[in-house]
Amino acid sequence: MAIDPRPSRSRVPGPSDKARLYWANMTVPSCGDGRFSLSTAYSDDEGTTWSALRVERRTRPWVGGFPDLAVDRNPASPNYGTVYVAYNWLPPGASAPGFRLLASNDFGRTWTPAEVPVAVRPRGYPESWRIAYRVRPAPDGTLFASWYQVDMRHWDRTDIFAKGGPTNVGRLAVVIAHIRFDRSMHRFAVGRPRVAATIAENAFTASGASAAG
Numbered sequence: 001m002a003i004d005p006r007p008s009r010s011r012v013p014g015p016s017d018k019a020r021l022y023w024a025n026m027t028v029p030s031c032g033d034g035r036f037s038l039s040t041a042y043s044d045d046e047g048t049t050w051s052a053l054r055v056e057r058r059t060r061p062w063v064g065g066f067p068d069l070a071v072d073r074n075p076a077s078p079n080y081g082t083v084y085v086a087y088n089w090l091p092p093g094a095s096a097p098g099f100r101l102l103a104s105n106d107f108g109r110t111w112t113p114a115e116v117p118v119a120v121r122p123r124g125y126p127e128s129w130r131i132a133y134r135v136r137p138a139p140d141g142t143l144f145a146s147w148y149q150v151d152m153r154h155w156d157r158t159d160i161f162a163k164g165g166p167t168n169v170g171r172l173a174v175v176i177a178h179i180r181f182d183r184s185m186h187r188f189a190v191g192r193p194r195v196a197a198t199i200a201e202n203a204f205t206a207s208g209a210s211a212a213g
Helices: 203-207
Strands: 002-004 020-027 037-043 068-071 083-089 098-104 112-115 127-137 143-152 169-182 187-190 194-198
Touching (some): 098 187, 169 203
Antiparallel strands (some): 068 083, 127 143, 169 187
């Protein structure tokens, strides 16, 4: 969940002067269904009542998702009040999960999409697993995105968390990207993803073995 601090009187219509509370998560068509879709909703009365779910249809459902949600709450920011949602999905024929980023500057009525690419991989490791997507607004109105990226010779789409052991893993890294959102043009400019830190490869990180101790 995340809060838009602007009072609802700045929206049309708005029931009160309270801030809008946003919710984002993955939902399924029915219990036991494995087709997860990014869904959003909002409340203008501190969670007593909620809007209807908005289901994102531009990315196909799959078993992943793991969304993050943030609002630019800095009154001095040119993107004050903009809502951002990040989640992973599986594009057709992709060599890694996608990083879909959405932005809304009209209180969740419409959402602008962008795709954030993987960081350049080491030679010989053409596929990747990505998870732990995070988005945080910066004071100047831009946005920073981060994620965990494992570069592999082969990523098993039927066992998404499996890394295949040290011989299959080329790099484990935390990656960041600097992103600009033009609210007047409804357009993103995604900067080149950069490796912020690498993680040592061992039986625990590359094979899922139990950690020491």
